[in-house]
Amino acid sequence: MAEERKCSSTTCSKDSCKGCDKAQVDFSVKPNELTHVKKVIGVVSGKGGVGKSLVTSLLAVTMNKRGHQCGILDADITGPSIPKAFGIRDKVMASSQGMIPVCSQDGIPVMSINLLLEHDTDPVVWRGPVIANTVKQFWSDVIWGDLDYLFIDMPPGTGDVPLTVFQSLPVDGIIVVTSPQELVSMIVEKAVKMAELMKIPVLGLVENMSYFKCPDNGKEYRIFGESHIDEVAASHGLKVLARIPVDPTLADACDKGLIESFEGSCMEDAAKALEEKENV
Ligand code: ADP
Numbered sequence: 001m002a003e004e005r006k007c008s009s010t011t012c013s014k015d016s017c018k019g020c021d022k023a024q025v026d027f028s029v030k031p032n033e034l035t036h037v038k039k040v041i042g043v044v045s046g047k048g049g050v051g052k053s054l055v056t057s058l059l060a061v062t063m064n065k066r067g068h069q070c071g072i073l074d075a076d077i078t079g080p081s082i083p084k085a086f087g088i089r090d091k092v093m094a095s096s097q098g099m100i101p102v103c104s105q106d107g108i109p110v111m112s113i114n115l116l117l118e119h120d121t122d123p124v125v126w127r128g129p130v131i132a133n134t135v136k137q138f139w140s141d142v143i144w145g146d147l148d149y150l151f152i153d154m155p156p157g158t159g160d161v162p163l164t165v166f167q168s169l170p171v172d173g174i175i176v177v178t179s180p181q182e183l184v185s186m187i188v189e190k191a192v193k194m195a196e197l198m199k200i201p202v203l204g205l206v207e208n209m210s211y212f213k214c215p216d217n218g219k220e221y222r223i224f225g226e227s228h229i230d231e232v233a234a235s236h237g238l239k240v241l242a243r244i245p246v247d248p249t250l251a252d253a254c255d256k257g258l259i260e261s262f263e264g265s266c267m268e269d270a271a272k273a274l275e276e277k278e279n280v
Contacts, residue, residue, distance in 0.1 A: 027167040029136050032098045035144040037071075039278065041151050041203070042165060042174040046187030048156045050179040051208035051244065053081040055267075056153040057259045058244075059175070060108050062267040063274065068148040071101065073138050074112035075165055076155045077131045078124050083114045087257020092116055098143040106260045109145070111138045132164035139169050149274070158194045166198040173203040173277070175241065175270070180210060180224040185232050192236050204241035204273060205233050212246045220245075241270035 031037065043059070045052040053076065060070040074082040083089075086104040092115045093100045101109035113134065114120045124131070144150060152171070155161045165171065176191045178184045188205065195202045207229040211220040223246065233240045244250075244266045253262040 027164075028170070029140045029168040031139055032141060032143050034097055035139075035142070035147075037144055037147045037150045039149050039172045039274075040170055041149060041274070042154050042162075042171050042200075043151060043177060044154045044162065044174050044191055045156050045177045046183075046190060048079060050156075050177055052076075052156065052177045053085065053153050054250070054254060054259075055175070055177045055206050055208060055242075055244070056151050057082060057085045057254070058262075058264075058267045059270060059274075060149070060151050061106070061260050061262075062271045063149055064106055064108055066271055066275070068275075069107075069146065070149045070151060071109040071144055071147045072111075073135075073142075073150055073152045074110065074114075075135045075138065075152050075161055077113050077126070077134055077161065078155065080112045080114045081254075082110055082153055083112050083120070084257060085254045085259040086110060088115065090115070095143070098141050100143055104260060108260075109147075111142050128160040132160050135161055135164055136168050158190055162194070166194075166200060171198075171200050173201045175203050175206060177206045177208055178229065179208050180222065180227045180229075184228055185235075188232050188236060188238075192238075202236075202238055203277060204239040204270070205229060206242045206244065206270060207240065208244045209246045210243035239273060241273050242267055 043052055043056040056072060060072050064070045072082050074080045086108070088102050088104060088110055090102045092102055092111065099111070101111040102115050103109050113124055152165060154165060174191070174195055176188055178187055192202055207227060209224055210227060212223050213220050229240050250262060250264065253259050
């Protein structure tokens with residue numbers, strides 16, 4: 001239930017506000033009482049298909065291998081792809097205290113609508129508010145246990161569900177995923193402005209499908225065109241956390257549910273940047 005509260009300088013959307021009387025609604029949702037999450041990180045993109053779910057999965061896998069207990073909340077309700085990347089087929093169980101996420105082979109708890117549907121090919125044909133409420137329940141009704149990081153795979157764009165996540169969950173920061181063929185500047189600017197509105201820090205950018213490294217001659221080819229990520233990052237004062245190549249073995253690992261066995265170091269710098277943020 002949303003609570004009404006008086007505006008204060010920390011809650012008003014106007015930076016200049018010194019504490020007006022405008023009533024503000026607090027949409028924050030309490031976690032399950034058995035949930036203790038240190039950092040909640042949203043992974044966002046301007047449009048679908050740029051590799052947001054892949055980046056979310058790789059980040060969780062990399063951070064997990066570096067000794068941080070990680071979980072993944074799949075908020076992409078109409079296009080869930082996290083369970084497939086991890087080869088998870090078991091369904092979510094529930095106890096009297098809440099829903100129990102399904103753990104990956106390496107112990108990463110995952111919650112996704114596909115783990116509740118009878119068949120993972122069943123479409124979710126629901127109205128926006130129902131989808132948004134489902135995401136809230138993935139926070140309030142799921143027993144996440146003790147986690148260092150919960151990564152949220154957000155649906156693309158700046159619609160209803162990202163807004164719900166930002167307003168209802170304690171998101172500590174977002175990572176923006178782009179690809180070279182996107183209108184990077186515009187997309188990053190939209191994400192940055194939304195984050196500013198919601199007072200959530202942008203932790204950095206990840207460029208996916210950045211280049212292709214030819215296995216025959218070791219040369220790098222910019223098959224989707226020259227990257228502008230450095231200029232865009234600099235113009236917003238942001239860091240480029242990772243550049244991921246187009247890699248058929250990566251796509252194959254995702255398709256076969258073997259993302260945790262993928263041997264690559266493309267997210268190591270991003271992982272270090274997250275650890276540095278934690279130490280600040
Ligand atoms: P999104 O979450 O942005 O919709 P996905 O992460 O589901 O995108 O990726 C879309 C498809 O592209 C998936 O099949 C994924 O395996 C593939 N893919 C993403 N990034 C790469 C990459 N760097 N190299 C090869 N395939 C990729």
